[in-house]
Amino acid sequence: MTNTIRAEVVTIGDEILFGQITDTNTAWLGTELTNIGIRIVRKSSVGDQADAILQILHEAHQRADVIILTGGLGPTKDDITKKTLCTYFGVDLVRNETALALVTGFFEKRGREMTDLNRGQADLPANATYIQNDWGTAPGMWFEHDGCVYVSLPGVPFEMKHLMSNRILPKLREHFKTPIIKHKMIRTVGIGESFLAERIEAWEDALPEPIKLAYLPSFGGVKLRLTTTGDNDALLDQQLAEQVEKVLPLIEKNVYGYDDDELEVVVGRLLKDKQLTLGIAESCTGGYVSSQITKVPGSSAYFWGSIVSYSNAIKVNQLGVEPATLEQFGAVSEETIRQMAEGVRKALGTNVGIATSGIAGPDGGTPEKPVGTIWIACATDQRTVARLLRLGQYRDQNIQLTSTYVLNMLREELLN
Amino acid sequence: MTNTIRAEVVTIGDEILFGQITDTNTAWLGTELTNIGIRIVRKSSVGDQADAILQILHEAHQRADVIILTGGLGPTKDDITKKTLCTYFGVDLVRNETALALVTGFFEKRGREMTDLNRGQADLPANATYIQNDWGTAPGMWFEHDGCVYVSLPGVPFEMKHLMSNRILPKLREHFKTPIIKHKMIRTVGIGESFLAERIEAWEDALPEPIKLAYLPSFGGVKLRLTTTGDNDALLDQQLAEQVEKVLPLIEKNVYGYDDDELEVVVGRLLKDKQLTLGIAESCTGGYVSSQITKVPGSSAYFWGSIVSYSNAIKVNQLGVEPATLEQFGAVSEETIRQMAEGVRKALGTNVGIATSGIAGPDGGTPEKPVGTIWIACATDQRTVARLLRLGQYRDQNIQLTSTYVLNMLREELLN
Numbered sequence: 001m002t003n004t005i006r007a008e009v010v011t012i013g014d015e016i017l018f019g020q021i022t023d024t025n026t027a028w029l030g031t032e033l034t035n036i037g038i039r040i041v042r043k044s045s046v047g048d049q050a051d052a053i054l055q056i057l058h059e060a061h062q063r064a065d066v067i068i069l070t071g072g073l074g075p076t077k078d079d080i081t082k083k084t085l086c087t088y089f090g091v092d093l094v095r096n097e098t099a100l101a102l103v104t105g106f107f108e109k110r111g112r113e114m115t116d117l118n119r120g121q122a123d124l125p126a127n128a129t130y131i132q133n134d135w136g137t138a139p140g141m142w143f144e145h146d147g148c149v150y151v152s153l154p155g156v157p158f159e160m161k162h163l164m165s166n167r168i169l170p171k172l173r174e175h176f177k178t179p180i181i182k183h184k185m186i187r188t189v190g191i192g193e194s195f196l197a198e199r200i201e202a203w204e205d206a207l208p209e210p211i212k213l214a215y216l217p218s219f220g221g222v223k224l225r226l227t228t229t230g231d232n233d234a235l236l237d238q239q240l241a242e243q244v245e246k247v248l249p250l251i252e253k254n255v256y257g258y259d260d261d262e263l264e265v266v267v268g269r270l271l272k273d274k275q276l277t278l279g280i281a282e283s284c285t286g287g288y289v290s291s292q293i294t295k296v297p298g299s300s301a302y303f304w305g306s307i308v309s310y311s312n313a314i315k316v317n318q319l320g321v322e323p324a325t326l327e328q329f330g331a332v333s334e335e336t337i338r339q340m341a342e343g344v345r346k347a348l349g350t351n352v353g354i355a356t357s358g359i360a361g362p363d364g365g366t367p368e369k370p371v372g373t374i375w376i377a378c379a380t381d382q383r384t385v386a387r388l389l390r391l392g393q394y395r396d397q398n399i400q401l402t403s404t405y406v407l408n409m410l411r412e413e414l415l416n
Numbered sequence: 417m418t419n420t421i422r423a424e425v426v427t428i429g430d431e432i433l434f435g436q437i438t439d440t441n442t443a444w445l446g447t448e449l450t451n452i453g454i455r456i457v458r459k460s461s462v463g464d465q466a467d468a469i470l471q472i473l474h475e476a477h478q479r480a481d482v483i484i485l486t487g488g489l490g491p492t493k494d495d496i497t498k499k500t501l502c503t504y505f506g507v508d509l510v511r512n513e514t515a516l517a518l519v520t521g522f523f524e525k526r527g528r529e530m531t532d533l534n535r536g537q538a539d540l541p542a543n544a545t546y547i548q549n550d551w552g553t554a555p556g557m558w559f560e561h562d563g564c565v566y567v568s569l570p571g572v573p574f575e576m577k578h579l580m581s582n583r584i585l586p587k588l589r590e591h592f593k594t595p596i597i598k599h600k601m602i603r604t605v606g607i608g609e610s611f612l613a614e615r616i617e618a619w620e621d622a623l624p625e626p627i628k629l630a631y632l633p634s635f636g637g638v639k640l641r642l643t644t645t646g647d648n649d650a651l652l653d654q655q656l657a658e659q660v661e662k663v664l665p666l667i668e669k670n671v672y673g674y675d676d677d678e679l680e681v682v683v684g685r686l687l688k689d690k691q692l693t694l695g696i697a698e699s700c701t702g703g704y705v706s707s708q709i710t711k712v713p714g715s716s717a718y719f720w721g722s723i724v725s726y727s728n729a730i731k732v733n734q735l736g737v738e739p740a741t742l743e744q745f746g747a748v749s750e751e752t753i754r755q756m757a758e759g760v761r762k763a764l765g766t767n768v769g770i771a772t773s774g775i776a777g778p779d780g781g782t783p784e785k786p787v788g789t790i791w792i793a794c795a796t797d798q799r800t801v802a803r804l805l806r807l808g809q810y811r812d813q814n815i816q817l818t819s820t821y822v823l824n825m826l827r828e829e830l831l832n
Contacts (some may be wrong), residue, residue, distance in 0.1 A: 015632045018599070019446025020641060023439065026461075030435025034607050041468065043461040045442070048630075059475070062791065075610045076631050077620070106523070115614050134704045158810060167786045183434070194491045198531050204493070216431045225436060233724065280703075280724075286710025287696075287703035290724050297778050297811055305730040308696075308706050308722035310715075314764060318721070319736070343511075348730060362713050395713055397574060399517025 003178045004229075005038045008064040011045040012072035012081055013155060025160055027068050036169060037178035037229075038066065048072060053084045061069035063149050066172065071155030073138035081152060082125060085244040088296040089145055091126040096139070099130055103137045131167050135159045140167060144318075149175060155258055181229045184240040184305070186231065187261060188254040189221040191409050196222055196251065203247050211243060220404030221256075221263075256411060263407045264292045271352070278410075279348035280306040281319050281340040283331065283357040284374055291401045304350050309340070329380035332358050332369055334386050342384055343376035353379040354410050360390070360398045373397055376406040378413045385413065419470050420645075421454045421499060422593045424480040426472050427461040428488035437539075441486050441576055451587060453594035453645075454482065456780040468502045468685065476507055477564050483586065489554035490587060491533040498541060505561055507542040507669030512555070515546055519553045527732060542736045544568075547583050551575045556583060566592060600656040602663070603677060605637040605824050606671040612638055612667065627659060636820030637672075672827060679823045680708045686830040687768070694779035694826075695766035696722040697735050697756040699747065699773040700790055705819045720766050725756070735759035746785070748774050750802050753791035757802075761795050770826050774805070776814045787815055792822040794829045801829065 009029050015021050026043050033040055041063055046052040053072075057219025060067045072081030086093055086111055100122035107114040121137045123129060131140030131151075138154035140163040151168055153160045188196065194216050197204070204213055211231070216223040230236050248255065257266045271278055280290050280303075290306040293299055307318045312331060315321040320343040321336055329335040337357050345353030365371035372391035377384060389405055391398045418633045425445050430435050442459045449456055457479060462468040466559030469488075476483045488497030499652035502509055523530040537553045540546060540579035547567075567584055571577045604612065609631050613620070620629055626646070632639040642659055646652050664671065675683045678692040687694055696706050696719075705721040708716055728747060731737040738750055738760040745751040753773050761769030776792025781787035788807035793800060805821055807814045 014630055014643075015641070016458060017446055018450050018641075018643075019443040019448070020601070020630075020632050020639065021634065022443040027432070027435040027438040032435070034434050039465070042472070043433060045459040047457070056458070074631065074633075078628075078630050104452075113611055117613060134546070151676045158813060185436070194531055194533050197492045197533060201493075213495075214430055214436075214494050215490065216436050218437065219492075224434065225431070225434075227430075227434075240563050251828055257744070267445070282703075282706075284721075286715070287698075287706025287722055287801065288710075288722070289700075290703025291701075291707045291815075294704075294724075295815070296813065300726050300780075303702075304727040305734070305735070306703055306722070306724035308703070308710075308724070310710070311720040311764075314721040317761070318723070348727075349733070364716075392574075394574060396711065400706075 005066065005178050007033050007066045007068060008041060008060040009043045009068045009070070010060060011043070011054060011070050011155070012048065013045070014044045014047045014078070016071070018049045020085060025155065025157055028157075028161060029068060029070075029164065031163060032169060032183055033068075034183070036173055037180045038172065038176070039181065049076050050080060050084045050087065053081065054088055057088050061146065064148065065176070066149040069150065069152045070160055071150065073121075075115075075121055075137070085141075085143070085150075085152060086125045089125055089127050089143065091121045094126045096122050096124045096128075096130050098132075099124065099139050102132060106137050106263050107304045108246075127259055128199065131163060133159055133163055134166075137164050137366060140307055142168070155295065167173065167304045178324045179229055179231060180233055180236060181227065181239065182233075182236040183238060184226045185259045186224040186226075186244060186251075187221060187257045188224065188251060189252070189263065189303070189404065190255050191222065191254045193217045193222050196254075200247055207243065215257055220276065220408075242324055256408065256415065258360075263404060265413070267291065267407050267411050267414070268296050268299055268302060270411065275301065276351040276414070277304050277346045278302055279304055279350035279353045281344035281353065281355040282306060282308045283310065283315070283340070283355075283400050284360040284403050285356045286310065287405060288399050289354070289356060291403075292403055292407070298413065304348050307344055307347065319347060322332045330369070332373055332375060333350045335377060337375035337377040337386050338379070338384050341379035341386075345379050351381065352410065352413070354406050355379075356402050358398070358402065361393055361395045374398065374402050376402060376409055378406070378409045380413055421448050421482065421594050422457045422480045422483045423454045424457060424476040425459045425484045425486070427459070427486050427571070428464065428469060429461070429775075430463045430494070432461045432487070433463045438736060441571065441573055444573075445484060445486075445580065446576060448585060449484075450597055450599070452589055452591070453596045454588065455597065464494050464496055466496060466503065467501045469497065470504055473504050473683070480564065481592070482565040484565065484578055485535055485566065485568045487491055488568045489537075489568065491531075491537055491553070498539065499568075501557075501559070501568060502541045505541055505543050505559065508538045510542045511786060512538050512540045512544075512546050514548075515540065516535045518548060522553050523810050547579060549575055552579050558584070558587065572637065575817060593661065595645055595647060596647075596649055596652060597643065598652040598656060600642045600660060601675045602640040602642075602660060602667075602671055603637060603673045604640065605672050605679065605820065607638065607667070607670045609633045609638050612640070612670075615661055616666050619622065619666065623659065624655075627655065631811050634823075635816045642675060652793075670755060672824065679820060679827070681712055683823050683827050684709065684712050684715055684718060686827065690830060692718065692767040693720050693831070694718055695720055695760045695764035695769045697760035698722060698724045699731070699756070699771075700776040701772045701815050701818050701822075704815050705770070705772060708819055708823070720764050723760055723763065731756065731802060735763060741785065747827040748785055748789055748791060750791060750804070753793040754795070754800050757793035757795035758800055767797065768829070770822050771795075772818050772822055774814070774818065778811055788819050790814065792818060792825055794822070796826045801825065
């Protein structure tokens with residue numbers, strides 16, 4: 001495309017460079033800008049130093065039509081974005097009365113006293129268009145300079161996201177006339193990246209221009225992302241849908257959803273459609289599976305509750321596992337996991353019960369049951385299925401993978 | 417410092433630019449490089465396009481002594497890092513027999529068939545020093561070229577981390593003689609950034625060179641990071657400790673830990689020291705508080721289990737909440753939360769019980785109890801305390817903040 005709008009995202013802050021915080025803003029910005037047909041060509045993080053910020057501004061200006069800056073707008077001394085933008089644009093810092101009224105109102109509403117540092121948040125570079133932040137005291141700012149749009153936003157994720165969604169994205173749409181970029185994501189589970197690639201190679205090689213394919217591996221699954229670009233929204237959707245239809249027969253068993261459909265969303269939808277309720281018994285996952293299920297809004301329609309049974313006493317008293325079973329086979333065994341899944345179903349009175357029990361690590365492994373030995377099970381009114389996972393030595397990874405596998409087991413049982 | 421070693425981190429992959437995955441690698445790399453005294457000056461992400469990769473390599477070479485590249489080493493067609501490095505260095509791709517043996521062994525051990533795509537993972541640019549990846553089939557690579565070190569690593573987080581920790585960081589330490597950079601982090605909860613800044617202003621203004629302070633706000637807390645640099649490890653530690661000692665009296669009530677001490681780690685340590693056991697009753701947090709507690713290795717020493725009671729039936733049957741209380745005051749009330757905290761303590765037989773119940777959103781709010789109305793409680797053998805939180809409208813944020821507040825309430829009760 002000749003008239004593609006090119007964007008760069010620049011994150012400002014020592015805390016990101018030094019690794020004290022993980023940057024989640026730019027992933028979100030990437031999705032949102034892509035969705036309105038603006039192509040991100042680079043993302044950068046620089047520290048809270050004026051020369052580093054000036055350098056990236058000059059560089060990005062060579063490559064991009066729009067530059068989104070986040071961070072460095074806090075009230076404290078280490079935040080220097082506004083001063084540096086003044087240097088870059090050759091303007092002064094000027095108090096903005098609209099911004100000041102907002103900051104003052106913010107503090108009055110909360111009955112808190114305002115400091116000089118807070119008042120300083122209403123000072124903006126003279127050439128800034130003030131963009132109101134409804135969720136905090138740091139301002140949003142829009143600049144047009146030398147053929148390029150500059151947007152400066154606070155780094156606090158929910159403030160940044162609200163400013164973007166409600167003020168900046170509509171303004172960008174209005175300012176630029178952009179070609180459309182469309183994505184279609186196919187979500188798979190239970191097949192590795194290279195096996196998936198082999199299986200769909202002929203289809204991939206035959207993809208017509210300008211459709212591109214990317215493999216996005218993550219814990220326990222690989223996402224296939226198809227991308228295309230053009231001017232006709234409906235036609236692009238249709239072209240992507242045709243490709244999905246072609247590839248689906250090759251990988252149908254492994255596909256659990258599309259686009260934003262996380263596994264916990266898909267499982268929730270199945271439970272809701274079938275009017276079934278879910279109870280969970282968690283040992284080694286310690287509440288993680290439940291937190292995945294309940295991060296979905298509206299999950300109370302099908303999720304009733306969980307029993308996290310770290311201690312064996314809870315496995316016996318709350319889940320009804322036989323003490324003799326624990327004695328003979330141990331907590332990490334097929335016998336125990338079956339009783340846990342069936343037990344939670346009975347104890348909580350739900351239609352379906354799922355369960356996890358294993359050695360997440362780093363301690364607790366034995367030669368017979370090393371770290372990563374984990375049982376999962378799913379009990380319905382029809383049957384109980386159990387499966388042994390042999391995972392690795394990392395606690396976080398074991399917990400996340402176990403969650404993916406037990407939710408996928410639940411999905412398969414619901415489809416049976 | 418004149419001889420500071422400057423590093424740039426470059427992430428390669430359309431999936432990061434387009435926002436399909438959140439980059440957690442570079443935060444980790446930032447911490448690790450900083451810890452061995454290498455200063456990150458910039459992080460960048462570029463797409464899977466040869467010209468974009470070549471451009472950032474040329475730019476980074478001007479600014480940095482070491483360039484760490486991650487990603488683009490997968491077996492599939494969209495991964496072009498190795499080919500592009502060949503273009504950049506002016507060399508050919510050559511099959512590395514050591515790498516091939518490792519890839520072959522990897523597949524044999526798993527009893528899986530190897531494909532041509534997999535074999536291609538053993539092809540390296542001719543000037544690469546091969547760095548063995550024990551956890552996957554993508555190679556690590558080290559290059560020295562025109563006064564600069566280039567390191568290329570797979571983007572899969574656990575493979576990248578292992579290669580860095582075991583092979584690359586020791587090699588970088590050996591290759592460069594670096595000044596030491598030291599950080600000390602003070603973790604606070606329950607005080608906003610600007611109030612904290614006002615309270616410690618005089619101390620901050622008097623900080624001696626080269627000590628720097630940064631404010632790192634996150635959910636429910638602000639971290640203060642002191643940074644210094646020099647040659648004498650013990651002296652730097654002492655200088656930072658002196659500053660901590662000076663500032664502590666100003667903010668003592670709000671400090672819960674230092675450096676990597678997450679709130680759940682601090683709480684776990686207190687429980688362990690006092691030989692107390694914990695049970696959790698979660699309604700609106702849906703398992704999240706338990707998953708925070710159990711992500712700490714060794715948490716089974718003090719955490720016995722949880723009851724996640726999304727349905728009222730579970731509040732009554734498993735936690736012993738009076739039906740009349742639910743009827744009269746509702747699930748989100750001081751009366752119910754007290755019975756939940758006391759009930760879980762009794763049901764699971766633990767010394768301490770904590771509980772959450774509220775309206776996480778986006779649905780379920782009423783004029784009297786809008787979204788964000790959340791009760792928390794902590795019950796010990798001494799007393800039960802309860803507190804009402806008035807949070808915002810975002811589900812994720814409400815769940816995370818509630819977890820922070822209830823864990824901090826537990827911390828305060830344990831210190832009483």
